[in-house]
Amino acid sequence: MLSKKMEKALNAQINAEFWSAYLYLSMSAYFEAEGKSGFANWFKVQFKEEQAHAEIFMNFVYDRGGRVMLQPIAAVDTQWENPLHVFKETLKHEQKVTKMINELYAIAEEEKDYATRSMLTWFIDEQVEEEKTAQEYIDHLALIGDNGFGMYTIDKELATRTYTTPAPLANSAE
């Protein structure tokens, strides 16, 4: 059974994951408008991953006999300066999410809730990847600058990303 404090914190995280999904979908829409379909694809995949994260948390709350209560999703930005700006904002956002996951872990420790701690381990590892990837694209885009061919090449590369269901959700499929 989840404590009320843990249940509330997990519900807040579910909302944050859906907000992340919404943010990345907005970034995808921005790139569609800019004619950068590879970037748009990459962020569309990112959107699906964040939705999956929310579902993983939801399933966990169900499994522990808790109650999921979906809250309104706050507005997101719709305009950015350029691709580099988008990835800088992505990194900033992921660093914020890392902090939130760490805080959830701290609550789980405080509550001696070992099941929640165990579930969060996957997210802690996932955040290392998220931050690393955003930083890599920041580095690439900084290098490319205004070079048209560089931008064309990276757009082609980002077009190849495909969605795969994250392991905790794939494993939980009935």
Ligand code: MG
């Ligand atoms: Mg996430």
